[in-house]
Amino acid sequence: xxxxxxxxxxxxxxxxxxxxxxxxxxxxxxxxxxxxxxxxxxxxxxxxxxxxxxxxxxxxxxxxxxxxxxxxxxxxxxxxxxxxxxxxxxxxxxxxxxxxxxxxxxxxxxxxxxxxxxxxxxxxxxxxxxxxxxxxxxxxxxxxxxxxxxxxxxxxxxxxxxxxxxxxxxxxxxxxxxxxxxxxxxxxxxxxxxxxxxxxxxxxxxxxxxxxxxxxxxxxxxxxxxxxxxxxxxxxxxxxxxxxxxxxxxxxxxxxxxxxxxxxxxxxxxxxxxxxxxxxxxxxxxxxxxxxxxxxxxxxxxxxxxxxxxxxxxxxxxxxxxxxxxxxxxxxxxxxxxxxxxxxxxxxxxxxxxxxxxxxxxxxxxxxxxxxxxxxxxxxxxxxxxxxxxxxxxxxxxxxxxxxxxxxxxxxxxxxxxxxxxxxxxxxxxxxxxxxxxxxxxxxxxxxxxx
Amino acid sequence: xxxxxxxxxxxxxxxxxxxxxxxxxxxxxxxxxxxxxxxxxxxxxxxxxxxxxxxxxxxxxxxxxxxxxxxxxxxxxxxxxxxxxxxxxxxxxxxxxxxxxxxxxxxxxxxxxxxxxxxxxxxxxxxxxxxxxxxxxxxxxxxxxxxxxxxxxxxxxxxxxxxxxxxxxxx
Ligand code: FES
Ligand SMILES: [Fe+2]
Numbered sequence: 001x002x003x004x005x006x007x008x009x010x011x012x013x014x015x016x017x018x019x020x021x022x023x024x025x026x027x028x029x030x031x032x033x034x035x036x037x038x039x040x041x042x043x044x045x046x047x048x049x050x051x052x053x054x055x056x057x058x059x060x061x062x063x064x065x066x067x068x069x070x071x072x073x074x075x076x077x078x079x080x081x082x083x084x085x086x087x088x089x090x091x092x093x094x095x096x097x098x099x100x101x102x103x104x105x106x107x108x109x110x111x112x113x114x115x116x117x118x119x120x121x122x123x124x125x126x127x128x129x130x131x132x133x134x135x136x137x138x139x140x141x142x143x144x145x146x147x148x149x150x151x152x153x154x155x156x157x158x159x160x161x162x163x164x165x166x167x168x169x170x171x172x173x174x175x176x177x178x179x180x181x182x183x184x185x186x187x188x189x190x191x192x193x194x195x196x197x198x199x200x201x202x203x204x205x206x207x208x209x210x211x212x213x214x215x216x217x218x219x220x221x222x223x224x225x226x227x228x229x230x231x232x233x234x235x236x237x238x239x240x241x242x243x244x245x246x247x248x249x250x251x252x253x254x255x256x257x258x259x260x261x262x263x264x265x266x267x268x269x270x271x272x273x274x275x276x277x278x279x280x281x282x283x284x285x286x287x288x289x290x291x292x293x294x295x296x297x298x299x300x301x302x303x304x305x306x307x308x309x310x311x312x313x314x315x316x317x318x319x320x321x322x323x324x325x326x327x328x329x330x331x332x333x334x335x336x337x338x339x340x341x342x343x344x345x346x347x348x349x350x351x352x353x354x355x356x357x358x359x360x361x362x363x364x365x366x367x368x369x370x371x372x373x374x375x376x377x378x379x380x381x382x383x384x385x386x387x388x389x390x391x392x393x394x395x396x397x398x399x400x401x402x403x404x405x406x407x408x409x410x411x412x413x414x415x416x417x418x419x420x421x422x423x424x425x426x427x428x429x430x431x432x433x434x435x436x437x438x439x440x441x442x443x444x445x446x447x448x449x450x451x
Numbered sequence: 452x453x454x455x456x457x458x459x460x461x462x463x464x465x466x467x468x469x470x471x472x473x474x475x476x477x478x479x480x481x482x483x484x485x486x487x488x489x490x491x492x493x494x495x496x497x498x499x500x501x502x503x504x505x506x507x508x509x510x511x512x513x514x515x516x517x518x519x520x521x522x523x524x525x526x527x528x529x530x531x532x533x534x535x536x537x538x539x540x541x542x543x544x545x546x547x548x549x550x551x552x553x554x555x556x557x558x559x560x561x562x563x564x565x566x567x568x569x570x571x572x573x574x575x576x577x578x579x580x581x582x583x584x585x586x587x588x589x590x591x592x593x594x595x596x597x598x599x600x601x602x603x604x605x606x607x608x609x610x611x612x613x614x615x616x617x618x619x620x621x622x
Contacts, residue, residue, distance in 0.1 A: 110502040110511070110611065202516025203502050207613035210579075231537035236528060321525040344612065349516065365520060369528075374498065374519040376532055379540040379617035386616060 015444060017043060023444050029437035032405035032429060037398035038439075039212040040389060045340035051443045052309055053078035055171045055450050057180050059311035059334055060084050060094055062350070063164040064199035070113045070128055076336040076344075077156055077168050083107040083117065084166065087128040092161065094168045095130050095153035106153070110203065117153070126153050163192045164199075167311075173448035183419035184258035184307060190293050191303065191313050191330065194275070195284040195352040198330065201364060204348045205372040211385035213310065213337040214439075216345065219381055220312045220333065221259050221304050221431035223247065224406070229380050236322045240266075249300060249426030250416055251407070257438025259431035260305030262296060265317070272301025276317035276328025278359050281352065292417040301328075306431070308438050310335045318377070320369035327359075329367040341389050347372045404429040404436070454558030454565060464556045467566055467592065470599045475549035478621050483530040486621065491593055491602045496521040498606040498622070512607065518618055519606070529621070540619035545576035547620050563602060564592040574620055582615040584608065588622065 015022055023044075026035035038044050058077050061084045065073055072085040074097055081097040083106065099106050104121040107114075116133065117126040123136040130153040135146060156168035160177025162185060167177050178185060192198050209216070219225065223246040226239065233239045249263035265272025274282050275297055285294045301317040312333040317326045329349060336344040349367045351360050370377040391397060407428030416422030423430050442450045457463040477486040490496070498519040504511040521529060532538045550571040559565030572584040591603040606622045 109504050109508075112505070112508070202513045203500055205500055205516065205518055205613075206611070207615075207617070209616050229539065232532045232535045232539075232542075235535050235537060236532060238528075320528075321522075322528045322531065324524065364516075365522075365525075368517050368520045369525045372518060373613050373616075374517075374618040376529060376538075379619040380538065382617045383540045383619075 017041075023440055027436050027440040028401075029404075029433045029440060030408075032403065032408050032433055033401040034404060034436050035398065035401050036392040039214050040340055040393045041398065042340050044443075045337070047443060048337070049079060051445070051450075052439070053080075053170075053337075055169070055174060055442060055448065056309050057158075057160070057167045057169045057174060057177055057307075059307065059332070060166045060168050062198075062200045062332075062348070063092065063161065063166065065111075066092070068113065070115055071111075072107060072114060072117075072128075073111045074107050074109070075346075076334075078170060079337060080170070081105065082156065082168070083153075085114075085117070085128050087130075088115075089129070091129070092159070092166060093128070093130060094156045094159055094166070096156075098154070099124055100132065100151040100153065124151075130155060162188060164197060165192065171448055175449065180256060181307065182256050182258070183254035184256070184260075184305070186293065186419050187252070187254065187260055187305060188307075190275075190289060190297050191305070191315060192350070193288050194293075194297055195277070195281050195354045196288050197353045198350040199353055200332075201349040201351050201360075204346045206344065206346055207373040208338065208342060208344050209382050209385055210341060211343050211382070211389040212341055213335040213343040215385040215388045216335050216343055216381075217306060217310060217312075217435065218432050219385065220306055220314070221251070221261055221435075222429075223249075223261065223263060224427050224429075225381075225384070229384055230377055232380070233377065238319050238322060238324075244427070246302070247425055247427040249302070250413060250422045250424050251426055251428045251430050252416070252418065252420045252422045253430060253434035254420035257308030257435050257441075258306065259308075259434050260303060261426050261431065262300040263302040263426045264299060265301045269301075271317055271326040271328075274298050275303065275315050276301050276326065277352065278356070280356070281354060281359075284354055295417055306435060308435065309442075314371070316370070318366060318370055320366040327362045327366040329363040329371075331367060331371055341393065343385075345373075404432050408433070454560075457556040457558075459554075461556075463564065464554070467556045467564060467599065468554045470592070471551045471554060471566075471568055474601075475551050478549055479547055481533070481544055483533045483621070487527055487530040489599075489601055490523065490526060491595070491600045492523045494521075494523050494526060494602055494604070496526050496601075496604050496606075498608055498618070501608060501611045503611045510607075511611065518608070518613065533621075538619070540617055541576075543577065545574045545620060548573045549622075559591055562593070564594070564599075566590040566592055570622060572620065572622060574615070584610075584615065584620075584622065586622075 066086045069088050082094050083097045099119040106117050106119045125134045127133050132148045132151045157172040159168045227243045251261045303315040306312045314331040317328045319326050332348040334346040410423050413422045413424040500513045500516040502511040553569040555567045557565045574582045586608040589605040592599045593602045
């Protein structure tokens, strides 16, 4: 079995890092004090490979990206390359994208439609269900030398689909996806099922940033940065000239490290109701959501969330140009760490299946103009992730913590209609603190389930 | 691009090449408003996402998703932003150099001039190493009041994974 996770003596040794500190000492999440060392240290990065990237559930793609039998896309699952394929029977499968013979990458394009997955090296060919179907020069293997039925492509340990979102894990001991998501599933309903389902537009934008993957994650549910980091857009009249403008909302932690927020617009601003979707789609919310879910969606314009550790949504309402009208779009995000200080970003646009052609077009334009590597919002974020990384590789910096204390004493909001712990005022660092607490738990847990 | 060719050395080829050099110089000298004045109001300034595909599937450009897809106002927004003092991805500014080569000029549709040119753009910012961006630009130029203007620019970037942090510069 590929990469079986065993509780081992090595795990216990790793509780103490070189230098003598423990991860518990480095990540005092509850106090909002996280060591800079965890972002750039190669030793910690190596531990993450086993403790996080072999154990957690990861977003792979969406059903709509592979509508037909034989459709495939290549993606990461954690940090390993996989092929996401719809087999001849229509079953969705995820395999390590590596041949059983010498480990050659089998699928070598970003997307394709194939009857067989054929390895170019010696020509082993697999069915779309992963089974090995033909081996050239097979007659040269003696009896018992080639057990074809045992040499199918290596599947992920578990695969789970939630409203078309495909997740997978290498960890056979991980809880099933529904349990892993827990209360986060209730919020995912709002984001991806409010109008009866979403689909992906085109292919993802993919780009590399010289940053720690955790700085990109940290930024994702950060509302406070918007006024300063995106100051150029304030100057261009695309964001309100008010440092508090994104504070009207709630921060929510749902357990297992999953985090999100909902943000309101100014009172009475129709563009910030029903997550910014056009009015003609509002009745669909009643049909597809529970009353409390609908109540939340109806009252808010913006939401960002992180399914721990590295899958994110951004439901944004913004203009794509100076003095323009605000429009909504739904963006999915994934970080693939390439090393302690380099990260590959994947960014998708999703659209409600019920959307009109007009809304699809404006949603696409607004997304491309503001997010992704060419987006005039997002590109300033990448500058911050890189400089946060550059400034924290040195030994002196690594002796100090970062500061995540906003709202550390804030009480939960008893009136929030949804599950999880909600905190009113969407300026707060409780989402990041919850994410780091889960990171510490997984990094120090002994068994394969992360317990 | 199926119209008549204008060969290197011909008056139109000379004029177009000079225009592209002037444009590149404006970008490398951070004169973004002047650069923006070279575009027509119906411009589409567009860089589709590229994917790795087998040859039979074409060049892998995805017409449904882009890295940049601007109209006149959003391109103006991009240019103005770069002149603000708070577009942090470019403030302090990168140093760029736009190398424009392989200029091919043909008569296009509706009196327009169809131009393709290769680019290599280098960027270095703060203390970081060089980054390279290469590709082809397919432009439709229009002659307006005696001067050339860009009515459409399709930027066919060579990378499928943009390995260079972001696309905060112009092409
Ligand atoms: S490595 Fe795939 S056939 Fe040999
Ligand atoms: Fe941001």
